Amino acid sequence: MLNDLKKLFTASELLNGNFGVEREGLRVDKQGNLSLKPHPKQFGEKMKNPYITTDFSESQLELITPIFNKTDKLYNFLSVLYDIVALELEGEYIWPQSMPCIIPSDNKIPIARFDKTPTGEEAKKYRENLLKKYGPKKQLISGIHYNFSFSEEMTKRLYEDEDNDLDYKTFKDNLYLKVARNYLRYRWLLIYLLGGTGLIHESYAKECVKKLKEVTNNVFSNDGALSYRNSECGYTNNTDLFADYNSTKGYVESLKSFINDKIIESHKEFYSSIRLKAKDNNNFFESLINDGIDYLEYRSIDINPFDKAGISLDDLNFLQIFNLFLLVADESSYDKWQEEALENQKLIARYGHNDIMLKKDGKEISKEIWALDILEDIKNINKKLNLGKEEILFKMIEKIRDYKCTYSYKIIEKVKSEGYIDAHLNLAENYKKDAYNKRFKLEGYEDLELSTQLLIKESIKRGIKVEISDRSENFIKLKKGNRVEHVKQATKTSKDNYVTVLIMENKVVTKKILDDNCLNVPKGYEFNSFNDAVLNCTNFSNKPIVIKPKSTNFGIGISIFPDGVEKSDLIKAIEIAFKYDNTVLVEEFIKGKEYRFLVINDKVVGILHRVPANVIGDGVKSIKELVEIKNQSSLRGKGYKTPLEKINLDENAELFLKQNNLNFDYIPNKGEIVYLRENSNISTGGDSIDYTDIIPKRFKTVAIEATKAVGAKICGVDMMIEDYQDENSSYGIIELNFNPAIHIHSYPYKGIERNIAKEILNLLEFI
């Protein structure tokens, strides 16, 4: 088999596959008690959110990733899901540990609530039955469920290569059945390497706690314990159940017999450490027989307390090669293999940190020797197939050689020093802080525009399925139920009609229409030739004017003369403007400050004003030091990856200060504002300041009317207002923008952070 793989595939083809994770996690309050609050309504109806839902308990979050073909994408998404959820939990954390936090008495543990729909009632009834049978405490154990299949391309090519009489489905089934059997055989190693549940809080099930000794305050264990979740005290059936893994038919029949014998109620209650999964899990038995095995679900993996995602990227990468090992490894004919494997699992779970002997085909073998044997095989696979996982394998070998390198040991040590609750709460708090610092972006999607990252983030939160249609173009597809919307660059949507956008793109037409609607726009003239412009502009020379190319943006080619201009400079400005467009506008300059009004669906959802890069003195620190401190904000970065840019103390800043007889070492007085350049662009370290609640209603009405005049649903209205505090102040609409950025309002330097993504999703009728 290994030779076949070598022959047929490149390394990258072998590492391609379908990977998904379900990660459970309890909501806890700041004291480490199980939350009794309902599942946050921000996540919508829990049965309709494909990413964020609950498991057994109302307080037991379940985070579900889509299927990814690469592990790094999977890992990113899992981290992102964590961030999204963590930030919505007010005064709560996600408990970063498979074994529960402080849990109340059985009758106070809340079962997940559902709508009074038939499926909702069914879900509720199922949980009530589990509650009766297993008690609520064991149901609170959380874990990682790892779903995987090889790429279809890979199984197909293997099939085509092999000379056999089987049909493709049976061939593929046999392949996965082998992996499943080997998974059962070797799962003990996975539990050793990834396990992290060697402690039990005293509030957990009495019958477990009482057999153990107190390690530190209120927390119990036994010598060498590694994963109670995978022990008898974990989440297991009341009887050891051995299904038939020789064929899908055998598997189905064995599960059916467990049900017939009333040991379990349905296939969902089969708490095996691996499950065969069907294409249609609602008609599980039929689908498994007819369509074959769709993927495998590994259920032995504990939550890694040391990783926000609950499982590290290294471990996900290790699982990739482990899967190939399971595919390749020869099987013995030893008949009691399932019982033996379960015994090995239990031994590792309870005494894994000790030097113990396991059983291999009925014969004793030292844990360490066997583990190193297996890892040696895996190393060979890695080498032969060029998979490039040497470093990860070294780490795994290290864990075998020294149990102190395991997560399970490390968390015990941490608990010993900080206490069970605090140790885990401290981790959770750090993860939440990290989420907050990254709140303006979507990890793993940094190549997308910030606005698009925010829209995706909000979509995920609300359970809207996101598909990236064209990454480089920031083109995404959103889907919930039957509702599908395509969105480009966050604010280009189906809600705006094409000609509305074309109007906004055209300054002349925009002005005509605004003027027709009795809205103030700077008076102006349009010229198609340099000579025309020069001939007709001489009488402007003593008026405040702006000269700009008709269609460019971002201030390119624009000259502003607030106090009039000499003829020679005027001509120069016209010359510059004509470099960027065949048509040049000469416009009245309106006094005041510029504000960006963001109008969505006839509502002003944000108003922003920008000021040039600056520092405010404290009477002690120099400009240089103040800039350094200001630059530390997580909102400031480099290259548009953050809502604000770091202030750069460059030559321009030096020159600007010099004009005011200042330099970088100047120590501003307390409260003194020192500007570091003229322009207020965010790209040169400018600040964005939220004015949404400050600007008088009148100007908001103007912005809405302007938006309606061109028929827009999403519009950035740039308005000059002479004195924003006076609602009778004169104003002028400078420009309407059909693709306004949303991140600037979502994460301003100063003022309230506005959830604009939500407004867009509301506009798109994702309710």
Add this chain to the structure above:
Amino acid sequence: MLNDLKKLFTASELLNGNFGVEREGLRVDKQGNLSLKPHPKQFGEKMKNPYITTDFSESQLELITPIFNKTDKLYNFLSVLYDIVALELEGEYIWPQSMPCIIPSDNKIPIARFDKTPTGEEAKKYRENLLKKYGPKKQLISGIHYNFSFSEEMTKRLYEDEDNDLDYKTFKDNLYLKVARNYLRYRWLLIYLLGGTGLIHESYAKECVKKLKEVTNNVFSNDGALSYRNSECGYTNNTDLFADYNSTKGYVESLKSFINDKIIESHKEFYSSIRLKAKDNNNFFESLINDGIDYLEYRSIDINPFDKAGISLDDLNFLQIFNLFLLVADESSYDKWQEEALENQKLIARYGHNDIMLKKDGKEISKEIWALDILEDIKNINKKLNLGKEEILFKMIEKIRDYKCTYSYKIIEKVKSEGYIDAHLNLAENYKKDAYNKRFKLEGYEDLELSTQLLIKESIKRGIKVEISDRSENFIKLKKGNRVEHVKQATKTSKDNYVTVLIMENKVVTKKILDDNCLNVPKGYEFNSFNDAVLNCTNFSNKPIVIKPKSTNFGIGISIFPDGVEKSDLIKAIEIAFKYDNTVLVEEFIKGKEYRFLVINDKVVGILHRVPANVIGDGVKSIKELVEIKNQSSLRGKGYKTPLEKINLDENAELFLKQNNLNFDYIPNKGEIVYLRENSNISTGGDSIDYTDIIPKRFKTVAIEATKAVGAKICGVDMMIEDYQDENSSYGIIELNFNPAIHIHSYPYKGIERNIAKEILNLLEFI
């Protein structure tokens, strides 16, 4: 006054003004009989079409221009209106003469029909009263009504310059009243210069005909007659009416007294050769008093049979300077000036070709001397104000010196040789031919794209008001009643939403969506780097493929290999594609021919196929000669001003023929098709062939489904079909276009001309 004008204004300011024309014209059949058919329904409800309506009779068209500030624009629009109307008249012409065609007995002359609305009933009743009073025949006389005012800028500056106690309104009124009085005094000259109604057909009013002698078959005149329309036999009140032109108040009072005396029914029945016009002509008297004179209407101008527009551009230009003359010319204090002026008019109208004596301030003066005096004054004005109208004035002087140069003389001569009916029908037929030859464009708007010209043309026809918002961008505003639509480049409308357009713009996203909707698209791969593309494309080398940049259009950077490609050429093609985009698509090549399906509002309104430039032999002519003949089609031009381009026998064509051992002198056999180049672009002389009724329904359904899949309302679907005659043939959708040209379907080389503009206006709900 002249000095004031010189001081205050440039020539171009003086020649600016507000100019509009109403032009009447009878519909006649091919024998010259008054049409008894109803007003064509293509023009919509006649009371709601601001451009095309009827006057007294159902068969009397009235073409109305908007107000223009330049005479050339006015002239163009008038010509265009003529073309639009002429082409819609099946088997009919517009009679190019003020005096009527062959008219039936009084009771058979159809009065204009109106809807049974209050305004409709009023219009009908008004006409019935006129019929009783004047008989129907005189009402059929048609003419030019010339509306004009100086630019507001001009009257304002004159007012500001003058040191007077008057308010602006009175000042302006006085100014126009002077022009009106002088118009009355000097109108005889205008009648002489522009008149063209020296003949009356025998079917016209008996009482007129019987006094005259037969000039040629059935047509009557008297010696020296010039303008019967301006004579007693013309369209005059039953009594000579002299209104007060000293003030608006006096004018209003005199009109009211005529009404009181039951001489006329309303101000609209005051058939003076000039009218003062108010801002609100529905509340005429009030508005004239309160708002002042808005503009003047000159009513003495006969239709010029020799100009399609009914008035020549020269004459419109002459009127501009004539208006200034009327403003400048001193007035005498002679009190019987109105009676004298009427007498002069009648003399000129009846005997203008003879050497006659007119009266000036009660004294006799020869027509020629006075005319030359006036024209000398006008020449001085022209010179002093630099108006540049010398040549026009020379022509006018020539007409005075030699009456044979007048329109009136020329049309009499033409009638003498061809007969009254045929002479005019021949002119009308030529005008209609000219309209047909220009049917694909809008004269005077050739700077716009053909598609936009067609949309404007159709809008005018249907009475939708058109405003050009941005000429260089082909941005127009359409308005009818309360309905307003902005349209860019004819097919960018409010009916398509923005994201739909962005989807179509993005080949990758388009393909994904079409594929999701089970529509055939060429399978393909997207590459973001040259190396990636080269690495992954080697296994394509024996398949038919297309390599193209992701976002460019017009075939730029695209390489097609229908029979596979060698690796080196493949690499070259990838290199080329990457020059135009950062992303390159490598796609399966679909066999067959490409068809453009134009889908509007879920309907296929046109299907087009293009073939390379070619000629079809007749066994006699050489390729060179055949091309020359083919190039004569009015549809072929140069530089995209026409639906097709002229074939250019250039080096490429020579080379292409050489490869087939042919040259330009080769004489193809009868029916032999010789292609002159490989590519089928229209820009290199290719032919467009309409397949709309030929392509099986199945492919139309596919095109509609593709359009629906992306949510488009206007879409050009480019489809490859292996065999269009076989509805089971394989197909592939190559591209969706959001800005499809409409002129190619409207005016194909071969096949039915499709009125696509109509479909767009229907989509835009202009019903």
